[in-house]
Amino acid sequence: MVASRLSSGGSAIDRSHPISFSFDGRTVQGFEGDTIASALLAADVAVVGRSFKYHRPRGIWGAGVEEPNALVDVSGSVRATPNTRATTEPAREGLAARSVNATPDAAADRNAFIDRFSRFIPAAFYYKTFMWPDWHLFEPRIRAMAGLGAVDASWTSPGAADQVNRHCDVLVVGAGPAGLAAARHAAQAGKKVMLVDDQINPGGSLQHRVGEIDGRPAAEWVAATVAELKAGGHLVLTSTTAFGIYDHHLVGLNQRHHDGRPDTLWRVRPRHIVLATGAIERPLPFANNDLPGIMSADAALSYLRRHAVLVGRRIIVATNNDSAYEVAWALAAAGAEVTLVDIRKDGQPAAPAGVKLLSGRSVVAARGKMRVEGVLLDDGTTLGADCVAISGGWTPSVHLFCQGRGRLAWHEARAAFLPGDPVEGIAVAGALAGAVSLSDVFDSAAKAAGADQAAPHSSGFEATGGIQPAWPMPGQKGRVWIDYQNDVTAKDVELAARENFISVEHLKRYTTLGMATDQGKTSNLAGLALMAGITGRSVPEVGTTTYRPPFTPVPLASFAGLTGGELMSPVRRLPLENIHRSMGATFQEYGGWLRPAHYGAKGVAAEQAIQDEALRARRSVALFDGSTLGKIEVIGPQAAEFVDFIYYNTMSTLKPGRCRYGFMLSENGVVFDDGILVRLDEHRFIVSCSSSHVASVHARLEEWRQDRFGRDAVYIHNATSDWATLTVSGPRAKTLVTALDLGVDLDDAALPHMAIAEGRFEGEVVRVARVSFTGDRSYEISIRADRSEALWTRMQQAGKALDAVTIGLEALMILRAEKGYIVIGKDTDGTTMPHDLGVDGPRQKRRNEFVGRRSLFTEVATQGRRQQLVGLAMADGEQPLPTGAHGIVREGGKVRSQGFVTSSYFSPALGRAIALALIEDGSTRHGETIELQHLGMLRRATIAAPCAFDPSGDRLNA
Amino acid sequence: MRNLAEKWTVVPDWAEATIEAPGLKARAVIGLNQYLVSGNLDAWSAVSGLPAKGIGALGEARGDAYAVQVARDRLLVVSATASGIEAGWHADGFAVTPVNAGHHLFEVEGPAQMELVARATTLDPAAPSASAALSFAGANAVVYRHGGKLRIHVDRALATYLWTWMQTAAANIAA
């Protein structure tokens, strides 16, 4: 046994609650409060995974989120999650952990042989090799070997993640000594405080470093401070990572729950942010520094104090700074034989009790096969060891500071990038700000919180900021690991430099240093410092790569929140939807609305049902729900001038009680929407735009109102959802509407086609508009949406005696196509101008300004070869043309498109196939037969007028 | 042809439907009169007897008839009885459009109602906003308080969506 669990101690574990779980199939014992890593260490499991490229055996490096090696896929009694960090994942009864990137398991990986070919697969090998004869041959195999964990195919969602928005005066990130002190200062100053920490328990480094604060043990001070904050009504969240600072200081938090619920996302807008995110210990560079048993010195201390795990019997602690001295002392006090190797010759603290100190010496290589067995020093001595705890220095966690647009300043004496010039609204405290001793930490916290009260009196293990940089050196012997997770060595950095990828961003992407799930937390600085050494630059001249959120992985479910399923892209509902459901409608989604496509008896195929509806509609009378049509009111003293400007057609001449069909253009002259404009009185119009364009038309109307006419000229009220519009169409329509007894004079002289009148139904106001989308006599009856059911029911009753048919949208589409009535965006595209649709009068005649006018006279608009709306006629018995089929022209051996089919149906009224199309110069080519091509098939059709049925329009008044 | 109605929750019977969770109860409020008025609000105020300035976001409305500010020059007027003010243009300089059915009204009561607000909107509840029009669960809504309860007006066509959203959020709040 190398590592072992001590019989007492361990501030985080509860020995009265033993648990067991499995790792790679074998049972591991632990206690509640253990992480998977601490329990594995206690069980002396040395090899927990295999490295990404070379499949080298790897052990646990650290004790926190920076862990590069110990990734495990968990399942069993916990929700399956790949690639979790064993160092932060709580151990649970019945949990099953599997190592990643190893088959069959970490201890006996069958791909371990790959390491022998390592020199053929350095960084960026895939840019140069496995290309010939065809890289597709190799890609599946390489892809199968890439990646780490595996997704569990049987995974199910835990449900919609909660997302909470919050505002506060001060958000403190990090509940270590600096964060706790800053939060306390802010609370005492009367601010509303929010304190978050990504660990399960608050306290940060105070959970394993000794300290006395205000005369009592650090742990007591932590507990008391947290209790004081909570009692004051301030929110303290643990297991909560501040993963990013976004624009205008929005902070994203991801809160883990430990009860199976999905994580909660918090979006916090604080007035001030205090960052107390600490610092992360980095390795020392020497050959084979990735062997299992080589770990972070601070982690070794953490496992000892929090989990009562002694990581070795003969431990070498190698360092270049003071923080490892407490580690060496504690490990020796726990019973290990400890040698402390400090590269500094002088200026360092005295040797701790029970520890043998070697000054001015450094480790140049580690020896061992499946775990470390010893080290070689620079003076040629070899030392035996079963664990090497190393500290190459501390890298302040500046990520959030930089995301908040902070700049970094390099401090040579500290060998660290520290936050530079202050950023308004963001203060830094603690190790992040460069504090080393506990008293420094508390001073910085008081400053960050803007407090003038005294910082707590504190004492801890004596440490100064003294450090001797120990960067990897150019030409260093052996394989020196820099990025453990992506298997990047010092030689890879040298390769990048040779290939001229010397900027820090190129270094990152060429070698993949810093691109793994740990995002280079333990490796970025060493890599860029080595690049500096190779290229003769200073560290700040090389600089850091851009820091981007998230700081640690955040489940996609957190970002999704409730947005999923039917909450993803909500569809709008008709007022009478439940009635249509009960009538057996088959629904489709049209322009953002859920609408009946057809009704039809059970067992009847959709196509047949639709044909039947379209045929019967022209024979008797059709009932149809058109409630989705826009109804935007334009009201005011300049309403008439306004609609003249908005529409292509002159609208100010429209009389009250009349309707007119018109186009709205965009400024580039393209038809944006078509629809009916209704004039109710001198100052009041209703824009009846297409259902799918209501929001955009509304926005355009407001823009012209505010940007050209002035707010007092006209007012825009969107009343679309206030009205249900029920349409009665067909030869028997007038009979049916008469039976509704609406109090409207239905005589054609009183209510001609394109007129509107007001009536009443059971006391409710109704508007009756003679508007037709079918080409038959048609009445659109609008009533308050919440009173529409009674009207619909009465229509259905009245229709029984008249052989009425209720039709859906599919049948309606056939009816309008028979008449050549267009659907914007289907029979028009992004180039179609009004004269392409045969409506040229306003362009020729109008003199006043309207939207898009100038565009109608450009060269492009007036030259030939424009695609124009036509009908396409086919012989009887032919199948409908495929929509999208292109009309082709054969010119000099080549084939080119001259337009395409936009709408195509079988017309039951005509008993043959019909189509609408946009064809070059089509309006002057009626009678010409053209070829159409689609998916290799050729068809023939004759260009004709768009209206195929009742060209005289008599049926409008029939 | 697949029937897409299967994808979407059936529209509830608004007269009966409730959402209940610890500290939270939501229901639809049916039958109030609503209209939009834009323009010279002082002139409208003289006619209606209501103040020309409307309630802002999460502001407190009182009584049987009140106005909520939805834009610089527009109010949503809510009342138990019909206003008697004609729809259309008024020569005094204001325009009126009824939206009795077009705006669907939800009411939420209970101590956890602000938890719902914290999930539905990014607005700072402590900072007043002149207009009560805001994004609520991603939908354009008018949100204020009345008699200690939260009132949410949303476009009728999106009422079922908002109801389903509130059911899901209430379950999260309860957890």
Place this chain on the structure above:
Amino acid sequence: MQLFNCPFCGPRDETEFHFGGEAGNLRPDGDVPAERWADYLYMRHNPKGPVREVWVHGNCGEFFVMERDSVSHTVSGSTTLGGEHA
């Protein structure tokens, strides 16, 4: 997520707003030369740094000019098209 100031409603999340183009691109009425009309339709300055842009607050419908920095995202001011300030 950015925080923008509607001149009437005050600070709201950017998701409540919609971009309306470069400010100052006034519409030339009448029979202007094609080049002038094309400029109005398609040409934009798109500067790096301080910009003046038209935005609309979707919920209240207010169109306004926002002065902001396209690099740092700092918002310096919002003015309605009628001249009222945030």
